[in-house]
Amino acid sequence: MTLLNDLTGAPPGMTGRSLLLRLSTLGAVVAGTAGGFAYAGGWLSPGLLTPARIVDRFEAVNGPHPGFRRNHAKGLCVAGRFAANGAGARLSKAALFAPGQVTPVLGRVALAGGQPYAADAETTVRSLALLFRQSDGEEWRTGMNNIPVFPVRTPEAFAAQLLAAKPDPATGKPDPARMAAFFADHPESARAAALIKARIVTGGFADSTFWSLNAFRFVAANGSVRPVRWAFVPERMATAETPARAGQADRNALFDTFAAQVRQNPQRWHLVVTLGRVEDPTADATQPWPPDREGVDVGTLSLTEVTPEAPHTCRDINFDPLVLPDGIAPSDDPLLSARSAAYAQSFTRRAGEAKAPSAVTGAPNPGAAL
Amino acid sequence: MTDRFNLPARLLHWTMATMILAMLLIGAAMVTSLADYHALVALHRPLGALILLLAVLRLANRWRHPPPPLPADLPAWQRIAAHGSHVALYGLMLALPLVGWGMLSAARYPIVLAGPVVLPPILPQSPMLAASLRHVHTGLAYALVAVFLAHLGAALMHALIRQDGVFASMAPWRSRR
Numbered sequence: 001m002t003l004l005n006d007l008t009g010a011p012p013g014m015t016g017r018s019l020l021l022r023l024s025t026l027g028a029v030v031a032g033t034a035g036g037f038a039y040a041g042g043w044l045s046p047g048l049l050t051p052a053r054i055v056d057r058f059e060a061v062n063g064p065h066p067g068f069r070r071n072h073a074k075g076l077c078v079a080g081r082f083a084a085n086g087a088g089a090r091l092s093k094a095a096l097f098a099p100g101q102v103t104p105v106l107g108r109v110a111l112a113g114g115q116p117y118a119a120d121a122e123t124t125v126r127s128l129a130l131l132f133r134q135s136d137g138e139e140w141r142t143g144m145n146n147i148p149v150f151p152v153r154t155p156e157a158f159a160a161q162l163l164a165a166k167p168d169p170a171t172g173k174p175d176p177a178r179m180a181a182f183f184a185d186h187p188e189s190a191r192a193a194a195l196i197k198a199r200i201v202t203g204g205f206a207d208s209t210f211w212s213l214n215a216f217r218f219v220a221a222n223g224s225v226r227p228v229r230w231a232f233v234p235e236r237m238a239t240a241e242t243p244a245r246a247g248q249a250d251r252n253a254l255f256d257t258f259a260a261q262v263r264q265n266p267q268r269w270h271l272v273v274t275l276g277r278v279e280d281p282t283a284d285a286t287q288p289w290p291p292d293r294e295g296v297d298v299g300t301l302s303l304t305e306v307t308p309e310a311p312h313t314c315r316d317i318n319f320d321p322l323v324l325p326d327g328i329a330p331s332d333d334p335l336l337s338a339r340s341a342a343y344a345q346s347f348t349r350r351a352g353e354a355k356a357p358s359a360v361t362g363a364p365n366p367g368a369a370l
Numbered sequence: 371m372t373d374r375f376n377l378p379a380r381l382l383h384w385t386m387a388t389m390i391l392a393m394l395l396i397g398a399a400m401v402t403s404l405a406d407y408h409a410l411v412a413l414h415r416p417l418g419a420l421i422l423l424l425a426v427l428r429l430a431n432r433w434r435h436p437p438p439p440l441p442a443d444l445p446a447w448q449r450i451a452a453h454g455s456h457v458a459l460y461g462l463m464l465a466l467p468l469v470g471w472g473m474l475s476a477a478r479y480p481i482v483l484a485g486p487v488v489l490p491p492i493l494p495q496s497p498m499l500a501a502s503l504r505h506v507h508t509g510l511a512y513a514l515v516a517v518f519l520a521h522l523g524a525a526l527m528h529a530l531i532r533q534d535g536v537f538a539s540m541a542p543w544r545s546r547r
Contacts, residue, residue: 009445009532022530030523033391037515040395042402050402137488139480155404316497317478322408326486334405341407351477352501 051341054159055349061166062114067355070346072127072143074118075110076255076360077314080266080303082132088298091226091273092218094327095134097298103132105301108314109205109258112145117359119251122201126254128210128232129319130301141323143339144210144232148199149192150285155338157186192286203239205258206267214321214339215282215331218273227276227331229289232269232301236261252360259306259362266302273298282331309358318347374539376435382428384542386421390463393417394518397511415470416483422467429460441534452524455517462514468492469510473503 005012010019042048058070065073086099096103111118112125125145132140152158164182165174183190202208212230219225250256261267272295276282280289309315322330322340330336375383393414400410440449474481475491477500482488493499529537 008527009443009534011533014531019531026523026526026530029526030519033522034515034519036395037398041398048402049404051404051407052402054404136486137480137490138482138486312495316495320479323480323482330408337406337408338404340411341404344407347477348501348504351497352505 049156049159051338051345054155054162054338054342055345057159057162058114058346061162065114065116066353067350068116069110069114069350071114072108072110072112072129073114073116074255074359075108075127075309075314076259076358076362077106077108077307077309078262078303079104079106079305079307080301081105082271082299082301084299085297087296088218088271088273089221091220091228091275091296091298092327093221094140094325095136095138096132096140096325097327103134105133105303106131106314106317107303108317108319109255111254116356120254122254126205126208126210128205128208129314131314131317131319131323132325134325138325139323140325140328141317141319141321142212143319143321144212146199146202146208146210147196147213148211149195149288150213150335151189151192151196152186152335153188153284153286154334155342157189158335158338160185161189188284188286195288200238203257204254204261206261207234207236207238209233210269214285214333214336215276215280216324216336217282217329217331219327219329225329227278227280227282228273229276230271230273233272235268235270235300255360255362262303262306266304268303269301270297271299271301272296283333285333285335306362308361311355315355315358316351318343320344373438373535375437376431378431379428379435379437380540380542382424382431383540386424386428386463389417389421389424390514390518393421394511394515401508412482415474415481418467418470419483419489421463422471425460425463425467428463438539441532441536444534448524451520455520455524458513458517459521462510462517466507466510466514469503469507473500473507476500476503 002012004010004016004019005014008019008023010022014022038044042050055070062070062073069075082096082103082105084097084099084101084103086097088094088097089099091097095101107128107130110127110129111120112127118124125147127143127145129143130141134140152161161182164178167173168175183193210232215227215229217225218228258267274289275294275296276289277293280293281287307313320340320343322336324330374380396410396414396417400407400414403410440452444452471481471489472493475493476496478491478495480488481491525537525540528534529541
């Protein structure tokens with residue numbers, strides 16, 4: 001064993017047996033550490049649902065649209081401010097709720113789905129994403145939909161629903177049998193779908209209520225913590241007549257109507273925070289909270305500007321719902337972390353791709369405006 | 371006493387070894403996790419900032435208190451590998467947190483450390499740059515895993531087989547010899 005002693009630099013007195021044992025120990029420690037990395041990185045669990053696989057599924061269902069968000073692909077940038085009335089200060093220590101505080105806001109209105117050039121349709125889920133910029137450098141980002149509950153409870157159910165709802169190439173609609181099978185497996189989603197279908201679909205973005213969907217926690221200056229959900233409730237009276245239904249040829253009717261409304265007058269929403277009780281579900285976004293829960297109006301959002309997506313606008317912002325200021329904290333809802341992870345994955349992919357102009361220009365004649 | 375690293379060097383080494391090992395595992399788990407993504411990212415950011423700070427302190431200490439010399443009988447290739455891997459380790463300890471900070475800046479995320487404590491951006495907003503730095507961050511992290519494993523293997527080689535005092539010079543306990 002003197003050759004091995006020479007090769008390894010072991011002292012001449014070390015026996016071959018001892019040397020081999022020591023080499024094996026060394027190998028085992030290094031291999032074990034490498035195995036730990038492989039395990040942590042998911043290489044040993046090939047079937048694992050990862051953020052990348054969720055975004056892959058969006059791409060598979062919607063086809064490639066480089067540069068666009070993988071979901072809520074069609075949108076328009078907005079800007080304005082949030083004026084706190086002070087009622088939220090006892091609920092959350094976030095600076096934006098202090099009495100008289102006015103916080104600049106930028107955001108995005110969009111339609112759910114991964115098709116950036118789809119024609120507006122009244123029943124497509126509408127979203128409002130907002131970024132509140134506090135003067136201390138903290139931000140609050142939130143992405144909300146005009147549906148009172150979320151269709152699924154877990155990330156796994158979300159991925160299954162994406163696949164089940166994939167339009168059949170022959171009919172252009174989801175296969176009813178697959179949707180039925182999905183609902184049979186996920187009864188909570190069947191109940192949520194009924195609530196979503198029963199909602200009143202208003203005329204446009206400006207008279208839509210946008211719900212937080214997930215539960216969060218408000219942390220007050222005195223340390224008290226409350227489960228909350230919130231909604232942005234429009235000041236504008238709801239109308240049932242939609243431009244799309246009125247038979248206009250404009251494929252961007254919802255966006256163009258909203259852009260015209262904002263240009264005419266600031267569009268306002270009240271931020272109403274619903275205070276949950278201990279027995280209210282915080283980890284199940286498919287379930288509504290009882291209607292008698294206290295709602296606190298904490299201030300007014302005024303949207304005063306609309307801008308088509310372009311560099312350095314809302315296009316380049318990830319409205320990650322877990323970018324929260326001190327005073328707002330996540331709940332135990334598993335969708336929140338999953339949304340954060342999938343949004344980050346979608347953001348990194350589109351950030352690195354060449355961008356095409358948005359179909360939405362905010363003007364009624366997109367062709368002329370371009 | 372020149373045959374050992376000084377106490378600050380040994381303290382920094384073992385503290386950072388634990389932190390970097392944790393950081394690499396957190397990083398690997400984070401990118402594949404849905405349920406724990408947020409909790410892991412919330413830990414990853416302040417830990418990265420702390421590693422950057424400690425790496426700077428450590429380089430300053432190393433400059434003022436040079437490490438003990440390697441054994442005279444160490445083969446030349448191992449001497450070169452030892453120096454090269456230490457340059458790589460220090461470079462990665464500094465580069466990984468800086469690239470992470472830069473990519474979050476370019477993506478226009480607020481860089482929250484804890485509670486209301488937010489770091490300022492170090493790069494202007496640029497999605498393309500953010501995406502490139504995100505990939506560079508992953509590449510450098512794999513490189514750090516590789517150098518970490520090589521360092522671990524070499525340390526065990528010195529401790530268990532060569533028994534030449536190299537491991538003892540950094541060991542948290544005093545050698546019997």
